[in-house]
Amino acid sequence: MFNARVTTSDLLRLKIPAPSIEVLEEIHTLEGSTLTSSIERANAGDAQSIAYLQGIFFSVLPVVTDRLATAKLTAPSIPLLVAIGREEGPVFAKALKRWVDSGCPENGDGGYLRRTYAKALHADFNRPAGRDVVEAANDVSNGSVDVGVAVGQPDEPQKQQSGKNYVNRHVYGGKVAVCFSADQTRTEEHTIRIEAALASGTRTYNWEDKIAIQLSTRELPSVLATLLQIQSKFDGKGHGAQNEKWFSLENQPGKVFLSVNAKGLASRSLPIGPGDCYSVITLVMEQMLKNAPFLTAESLLALIKRTGLMASSQG
Known part of the structure; x- marks a missing residue:
């Protein structure tokens, strides 16, 4: 049986930000055994598993939702953010921070973010989420984590994997x-x-x-x-x-x-x-x-x- 509190401790040991229990349980509902087995393998040092986990949990940080609003992109659901994190790894969240911090200019980051977000929406990843779940996304146990700094930042082999869908x-x-x-x-x-x-x-x-x-x-x-x-x-x-x-x-x-x-x-x-x-x-x-x-x-x-x-x- 999935234990959200144990999983939270596992994520923090990996220096990966852990969301609220409610959001974590929703992520487990979406990802199932892929989530739990990836944590097990990440603890053993598996680079691909670490990149997968970083992609998902960096993407559901409340600051990501705030930055998407600043960028005037459609408000996301947890399933949409999880799908983007699964597909893009931590690259999306880091590019979003960089782009918003620089004033959302018309540059490569902006083009990448708009294309990726539009693709995720069009693929119907963004199924409706209840209000309680959306509010829970803003209750993160360590919300001060900045996606742009080296918190559990992947090394070079992980960066090579981060843009790939991990299945x-x-x-x-x-x-x-x-x-x-x-x-x-x-x-x-x-x-x-x-x-x-x-x-x-x-x-x-x-x-x-x-x-x-x-x-x-x-x-x-x-x-x-x-x-x-x-x-x-x-x-x-x-x-x-x-x-x-x-x-x-x-x-x-x-x-x-x-x-x-x-x-x-x-x-x-x-x-x-x-x-x-x-x-x-x-x-x-x-x-x-x-x-x-x-x-x-x-x-x-x-x-x-x-x-x-x-x-x-x-x-």
């Missing part, structure tokens, strides 16, 4: 947890990153000692085909600078079994049941469709069926 799916087992997250290759192709961690206690996992593998775009069709049970098994070999990492997916009755490995480390293995499998499948499909926007979901699945059958006949 992931977690699968938890008794001894292992795995995170499937949207990622991009060096050539900016969309793919999936798999991170696997061993349990360090009851419902806690050692993400600092994770095994991380970025899938190649050539592997995505076979991974999807195996998750869809079109292909019986797939082995992803040759990952890491020294080809020291590999993973395997195998269909078993009622589940897909995943094993993530690295030379010299204990294997991270767990079964993925139907519910979790669905969530991972949709994430993989979303990434593949970004690489081929001319395809529909139906045509992608038809192609996967053909390539999956090809792989099965070769096996």
Whole structure:
């Protein structure tokens, strides 16, 4: 069960401003397990998780709402601010401070802010929020935090991630947890990153000692085909600078079994049941469709069926 007070303490330890309990509970309603798992991973030093949290919680600061009013932009709801923070990271809030402090001139910051805000509104992120929730947004436990100063400010790797949408799916087992997250290759192709961690206690996992593998775009069709049970098994070999990492997916009755490995480390293995499998499948499909926007979901699945059958006949 979500504990807002514990989460508040976790955020403050990360030097991230914590909103009121009411707003925090609404953010959890919107973000769900992504929020709680990101806090866990941020505590282990994960840069992408820190950037995600900074993006959301810097964006819901009451001073952001005040600055939006000064900039004569439509009054925001909490879901709108969360959506912007999720998409833009802490960049939006910092650009807004810089722009308002300089008198809202016609410059690059102004153009970026207007485009981003209009896009969020147009995408219908701004669903109606009750008056109590809007008022609660102005009751922040540490409202004196200035987005423009170095409070939990991201280092360079985090800045590179902050402009990307942070989307992931977690699968938890008794001894292992795995995170499937949207990622991009060096050539900016969309793919999936798999991170696997061993349990360090009851419902806690050692993400600092994770095994991380970025899938190649050539592997995505076979991974999807195996998750869809079109292909019986797939082995992803040759990952890491020294080809020291590999993973395997195998269909078993009622589940897909995943094993993530690295030379010299204990294997991270767990079964993925139907519910979790669905969530991972949709994430993989979303990434593949970004690489081929001319395809529909139906045509992608038809192609996967053909390539999956090809792989099965070769096996």
